[in-house]
Amino acid sequence: MKLLASYIVVFFFFLTGLTAQQKEEIKITGSYQNLTFPEFVGKLESQYPVHFYFEEKWVASLAVNLEVQQLSIPELMEKLLLPTSLDYIYQAPGTIIILPDKKFVRQLPEYFLTKDGLDSTQNRTRNLTGMEQKYLHGRQPDMIQTIVVGSREKSRKGKMAVITGKLTDEETGELLTGATMYVPKLQKGAATDATGFFTMALNPGIYAVEFQYLGMNRLKGNLDVRSDGYFTLSLKKQFQQIDEVLIQGQKSEKHGAKPGLENVSVKTMKELPSLMGEKDVMKVAQMLPGIVSVGEGSAGINVRGGNADQNLFYINEIPIYNSSHLFGFFSAINSSIIENFSIFKGQVPVEYGGRLSSVFNIETRKGHKNNVFSQGGISPVSANAEIELPLVKNKASLVVSGRSSYSDYILKRLKDPDLRNSQASFYDFTGSLDYNINQKNQITLFAYNSNDNFNLNGYTQYGYGNKGASVNYIHRFTPGLKLSASAIGSNYNFETTDKRSASEAYTHGYELNHYEFRSSLSWLINEHHTVKVGTEDIFYHLKRGIVKPFGLGSFKTPVDLGEENGLESSLFLDDNVSLGSRVDIYAGLRYSLFTALGPKTVRNYAPGTAFDEINITGTHDYLKGDRITTYKNPEFRAGLGIKVGQNNSVKLSMTQMTQYLFMLSNSISIAPNDQWKLVDSHITPPTTIQYSAGYYQEIPKLGLSASSELYYKQGKHIVEYRDGADFLGSPYVETAVLQGTQQAYGAEFMLSKSTGKFNGWTSYTYSRSSMTVNGKEDWADINKGKKYPSNFDKPHVLNMILNYQFTRRFSISSNVAYSTGRPITIPKGIYYVNGDPFVDYSARNEYRIPDYLRVDMSMKIEGNLRKAKLMHSYWTISVYNLLGKSNANSIFFLSEEGGVHGYKYSVIGVPILTISWNWKLGNYENN
Amino acid sequence: MKTIKLIIGILFAGGLITSCIERYFPGYESEFIPQLVIEGTISPDEGEQEIVISNSSSPDDPKFIAVSGCGVQVEDEKGNQFNFPESTVAGHYRGRIDGDKVIIGTHYRLLVQTPEGKQYASSYEELLPCPPIDSLYFDLETKLTSDPNKNLNGLQFYIDFKGNDSYGHYYRLEAIETYEYHSKWPLDKWQDRWGGRHNLEEPDFSNFICYKTTKLRNIFDLSTDGFSKNSYSNYRLHFVKDQTQQLQYKYSLLVNQYSLDKKAFNYWENLRKNNQETVDLFGKQPSWIKGNIYNVNDTTDFALGYFGVSTVQSKRIMVHPFEGLSFDKAQDCKAYPISGKLPTMQLLYFANDLDENFEPYEGIAAAECIFCQLLGGTTQKPSYWDEK
Structure with a gap:
């Protein structure tokens, strides 16, 4: 009592x-x-x-x-x-x-x-x-506490005060990302960033404010603003979890001015049904409008009609060049360590650049700062564990996580002879150290390593890995002036060994090194005006590797694909201005400059001819450090947000992007041996311009949010490949590449309910994406110069996520994914050569595979709710593909036995039931 | 393909499903427009050669649609023209290059005039030399099957290619197999269509032994491009399993090796990839294969098919019954036991067979078990059959 x-x-x-x-x-x-x-x-x-x-x-x-x-x-x-x-x-x-x-x-x-x-x-x-x-x-008035910020002595008459607040979890000391403070009187709000801080300018005075965070009690208080200053506030866990918000950041999104920003909550990820019990942030992302993949289990995703290599994946500022495990079935990021996951697919802030379509920004848990915490899980495919150790109470913690697969045991039990002799495995590790030295200084260190290995019956071996480390330092000169500086190193490498034919056996190792320094200064000048300025410098060093003979019987001569060096420097500046309480204007410029550097041998071709060996007029050898070519691209970004009423707003934006490296891929989805390549003197950097407009409506009575966004995007110099392109035969990629125009447009609609026992979202997207490669000459055409749909052009996509919590211990979730089948090239005719029938594939992507429909269900059963317990666990029972529909992944045709036969290949044709078990230290509420 | 299987395997922990690749019949909505197909690889030093002209057919109803009435010539770079008039087989145009005009290194092109008056020409193709096939051989190999307790034995055929600097790097191989097979029974007793019974004193073995020749449909193309020497060891041809009669008596494999240039190799390689490779998990885009024959008045109008010029080298191997192979399931003929009254006005063949207890009985035999020709072969023994 x-x-x-x-x-x-x-x-x-x-x-x-x-x-x-x-x-x-x-x-x-x-x-x-x-x-x-x-x-x-x-x-x-x-x-x-x-x-x-x-x-x-x-x-x-x-x-x-x-x-x-x-x-x-x-x-x-x-x-x-x-x-x-x-x-x-x-x-x-x-x-x-x-x-x-x-x-x-x-x-x-x-x-x-x-x-x-x-x-x-x-x-x-x-x-x-x-x-x-x-x-x-x-029977109570609102009970309130008052937070005093600054002091009267320091207040400057007539000037606004800039306050910086840090929001933490009271129990664990963790910094909260995406927690919001809202001032109802001003209809203004601010959300904490990845470092747990938010900044806001207010006139000195007393304001009623509300603090809110997913899974935490809403906290009302008075904010007594006297002068510039800092404060720290801890929020308490919510005890009635049914009120949890499903999509975090919705509130702040409404008040910001960023069309096309999506946030995925960790809770959503935990509840949704998953394949083989592997919670996967990328799969959840694909339930959002505008994000699709070419098929089940394919690596790479396509955002608003862009190619898979047009997305930038960041995990705590480290770029990840291959974001999937096991050919794309699972993502390379252990979902249980994710704190926050946001996707910029429309308006991209100027601090981000380098990819045309989107930025996926993943921030991992900063760690409990008061007590030791640990969590983990076991699924039929892999096991993972994470431990968080406070090093300095309330200030510093160390987080270490690991995940490893053990799927080989499954292979050994298989009937297929090739598979009985195959192995497939993956692992990933992270380590981070977060130190909040004081309110003005913060430092974070993060390291990441992931690895995949496949051995297919001893004749083809693939191995690839990402590793990286980042150091981020934040200094607040004043509450309104913040410096952030980061040094980042990242490495992506793969090795392929092909032994299918002894005479042709080869091995090839590839490596991409990314060294980056970025810094930014954000300045909240006053209530209506924020400025951010910064620089980003990336040095790329690509060792494209030597394709070497493998084994004594191989007659292959080594082919050196060479090395590439490039420096991408960007300067960015953005300015957010509020005109009154209803209009927000955003204007930004990112000026990027790319220089390809020697050493390198560059071929010259006769002007106006194809980049073919016969047209070479000479070569030029550049020495180390020589400037080969430079590209400059100003990228303008602008946004306008208008609050129409209390609960609705309209946003418009324009975003220009440039990309200086692309992926050499002649398959429809990303393969583990696809190489990244820098632009060079023959391949110009692809660019896009995107216009988007959105309307957002909240219906607070029903707890509903609705949004609709329209976009139109045009890409220039998008890289496509000549039929039968070979990327291992020669270092001169220009002979295999053509560049064209990509056009994409769409309308995205989303209705979400984030509160109550019954919550979820439904989204519908109509979108189109097409390519045109129509050069001046015949040789520069694909599909005879005519426009053709992109491989991932899926006009209609309908996704639904429903979640019902019966009790705190028992909930069910279901999702429905429907999309138009992707385009494929099918036979236009049959013709006979040497007496055998062959297929004429003359019109690219003119047909579509059958529509895709999948329904999944899952049930989450929590352990008991005793407060005093050492460990809490929960079971998730998932049924993937409940209807057992064998959705086509592709359709292909074979000339066999004197006829041409069509085949449908589907990855999953039966319902897959999996049970996974997850645990954590502490009780149900501990997180 | 292997990657698909790997994934399927991992996902289903084995045995839950048999296959995730199934037949598919797309419905065609777009109207079919026939395309002109001109193809043929001529080997000028090999006597009469053939160019085949046809129209492509709808994927719904694949068939060879001959185009008759074309004017076909092969022309060398010096302007010598050789006529290829249409033969008795529609769409097949045959002709010869005069022996003294066949010189390695000569460029030839094909000229075609369609009945509608359209003029097509191929690019000039060089007659490249072709080295002899170094060796054609086989290995007894065991392939694992989906049943871990059961393996499949058979012969895997290979060639070794050895060229030198005077030869090119690209070749196409054509494999033609011939094998001897036997009926289960000679002709002995039968009832004719009119009900008459026949019983020969001496069984008739004239339909007992057959020889079947088949050109394998696989495209085998070989490249030594980027190799340290112009050689290729253990180039895999096809696998012939035991448990059929193919290897039981005698098997012969003839391999024709055609020299190609890089462009021709790419054509065949793309044709192979488009038609004879299953997709893999990463998926590939089938490509439009551009041949080398185009409309002279509209260079964007390409005919399907390829005009190739090649010298050819051949090698034959005879394979005798081989230890380690098993033929216990090679013959699946069984006499149907006679029960009740037989129809009187029907052609029936009778044969003696053994039941499960190895007791002899007389039953009705299928015609294919007596007349081996009905299985596609001929009783005409090939001339080389008795060679070692």
């Missing part, structure tokens, strides 16, 4: 870790005779660092006659208010809130609890039911 009582007290007073302005207890001494209450308050406020909040009408009849000696504020208030019906709330050190009535129920009578029939384990730690909370709420 004592526990419960103390909990209720905490609940009412929201005494949640207020750390700013903590001082010694104030003792009052003095004589206050014949004063009205406001006079008394005025006197007291002038003598002591205290502040009173009250309504004049409540205290109109109160006369003050007091003689006090060394009284604490509660003692003083008791004495003062004893003869009245007024009550008060005191928040140390100096905030006193006068309440109009003493009759507020602060605690439920005890009998109410003893009759509830709950089991004994729950009784001790029982939380209030919704009814009880409502009952209590109904």
Whole structure:
């Protein structure tokens, strides 16, 4: 009972870790005779660092006659208010809130609890039911705490104050990303960034504010802004989890000005059905509008009609050049360590560049800073574990995670003879150190390593890996002026050995090294104006490798694909201006410059001819450090957000992007031996321009948000490949490449419900994507110069995610994915050569494979809800492809037995049931 | 393809499904427009050669549609023209290059005039030399099957290619197999169509032994481009399993090796990739294969097919019954036991067979079990058959 009582007290007073302005207890001494209450308050406020909040009408009849000696504020208030019906709330050190009535129920009578029939384990730690909370709420005014920021002495008359707040989880000390502070009166809000901080400019004064975060209690408070300053606030876990928000960031999105920004919550990821029990952030992303992949289990995703190599994946600022495990069936990022995942697919902030279609920004958990935490899981394919160790209480923590597959045992049991002798495995590790030195300085170190290996019956071996490390330092000169600097190193490598034919056996190793330094300075000038300026310098060093003979029997001569060096430097500047409370304008410029550097041998071709060996007019040898060619591209980005009413807004944006490296791929999805290549003197950098417009509507009564976005995108110099292109035969890629125009447009609609027991979203997208490769000459054409649909052009996509939480321990989720089949090239005719029939494939991508439809279901069963427990676990039972539909992955045709036969290849044709088990230290609520 | 299997394997932990590749019949919506097909590889030093002209057919109804009435000439770089008049087979145009005009290194092109008056010409193709096939051989190999307890034995055929600097790097191989097979029974007893019974004193073995020749449909193309020497060892041809009669008596393999230039090699390689390779998990885009024959008045109008010029080298290998091979399932003829009254006015063949207890009985035999020609072969023994 004592526990419960103390909990209720905490609940009412929201005494949640207020750390700013903590001082010694104030003792009052003095004589206050014949004063009205406001006079008394005025006197007291002038003598002591205290502040009173009250309504004049409540205290109109109160006369003050007091003689006090060394009284604490509660003692003083008791004495003062004893003869009245007024009550008060005191928040140390100096905030006193006068309440109009003493009759507020602060605690439920005890009998109410003893009759509830709950089991004994729950009784001790029982939380209030919704009814009880409502009952209590109904009898209370909003209980508030006041956060004082800055001091009156420092305030500058007539100037706005810039406040920087840090929001943390009270229990674990973790920094919260995406937590929001909202000022209803101003209809303004701000969300914390990956470092757990947010910044806002406000006129000095007292504001009612609301703090909110996924899975945390909404916290209302008063913000007493006096001058520029910092504050830290801790939010408390929500005990009624059914109110959790499914898509975080929606609120902040509404108030920002970024069309095409998607956030995926970790909770969504945990609840959704998954293939083989592997939670996968990329698969969840594909349920959002505008994001598709060419097929089930294909590596690479296509965002708003762009190729798979047009997406930039960042994990804590480290670029990941191959984001998949096991050919694309699983993503290379262990989902359980993800803290925040956002996708920029429309308006991309100027600090990001280098890819045409999107930026996937993954931030990992910063770690518990108060206590040790660990979690993990086991699925039929892999096992993962993570441990978070506080190094300096409330300040520093170390997070280490690992995941490894053990799928070989499955292969050994298979009937197929090739597979009985095959192996496939993957692993990934991360380590991070996050140190919040003080409110002004923060440093984060992060390292990542992932690896994949396949051995197909001993005759083809693939291995690839990503590794990287980043150091990020943040310094706040003032609450409104922040410097962020990062040094990043990343390496992507693969090795392929092909032994199918001894005479042709070869091995090829490839390596891409990425060294980056980026820095930015963000300055919140005032309430209406934020500026960010920064630079990004990337040095690429590609060792395209030597294709070497493998084994004594191989007659292959080594082919050196050479090395490439390039320097991509960007300078960016953006400016966010608010005009009144309804209009936000964003304008940005990213000026990027790419220089291809020697050493390298570059061929010259006769002007106007194909890049073929016969047209070579000479070669030029560049020495180390020589400038081969330079490309400059100003990229303009602009956005306009207009709040039409309280709950709806319209946004417009224009984004230009440039890309200086691309992937050599002649397969439809990404293969593990596809090479990245820099642009050079013969291959110009691809660019795009995207226009988008969005309308956003909130229906708070129903807890619904609706959005619709339109976009039109045009890409120039998009790289395509000549039929039968071979990327291993020669270092001169230009002989295999053609460049064309990509056109994409679409309309995306999304309706989501983020609160209540029943939540989820549904999205529908109509979009088209096409390519035209029509050079001046015949040889520069693909599909005879005519426009053809991209491989991933899927006009209609409908996705639905539904989630129902029956109790805190039991919930079910379901998703439905429907899309038009992707385009394929099918026979236009059959013709005979040498007496055998062959297929004429003359019109590229004119036909489509059958439409795709998949329904999945999952059930999550949590362990018991005891509060005091060492470990909590939950089971997830998933059925992937509930309908057992064998969706086509591709259709192909074979000339055999004197005829041409069509075949459908589907990856998954039956429902797949998997059970996975996950655990974590602590109880149900620990996270 | 292997990657698909790997994935299927991992995902299904084995045995849940048999295959994820199934037949598919697309519905064609677009109207079919026939395309002109001109193809033929001529070997000028090999006597009469053939150019075949046809129209492509709808994928719904694949068939050879001959184009008759074309004017066909092969022309060398010096302007010598050789006529290829249409033969008795429609669409097949045959002709000869005069022996003294056949010189290695000469360029030839094909000229075609269609009945509608359209003029097509090929690019000039060089007659490249072709080295003899170094060796044609086989290995007894065992292939694993989906049943871990059961393996498949057979012969895997290979060639070794050895050229030198005077030869090119690109070749195409054509494999033609001939094998001897036997009926189960000689002609002995039968009932004719009119109900008459016949019983020969001496069984008739004239339909008992047959020889079947088949050109393999596989495209075998070989490149030594980028090799340290102009050689290729263990180039894999096809695999012939036991358990059929193919290897039981005698098997012969003839390999023709054609010299190609790089362009021709690419043509055949693309044709092979488009038609004889299953997709893999990463997927590949089938390509439009541009041949070398175009409309002289509209260079964007290409005919399907390829005009090739090649010298040819051949090698034959005879394979005798081989230890380690098993033929216990090679013959699947069984006499149907006679029960009840036989129809009187029907042609029926009778044969003696053994039941499960190895007891002899007389039953009705299928005609294919007596007349080996019905299985596609001929009783005419090839001239080389008795060579070692």
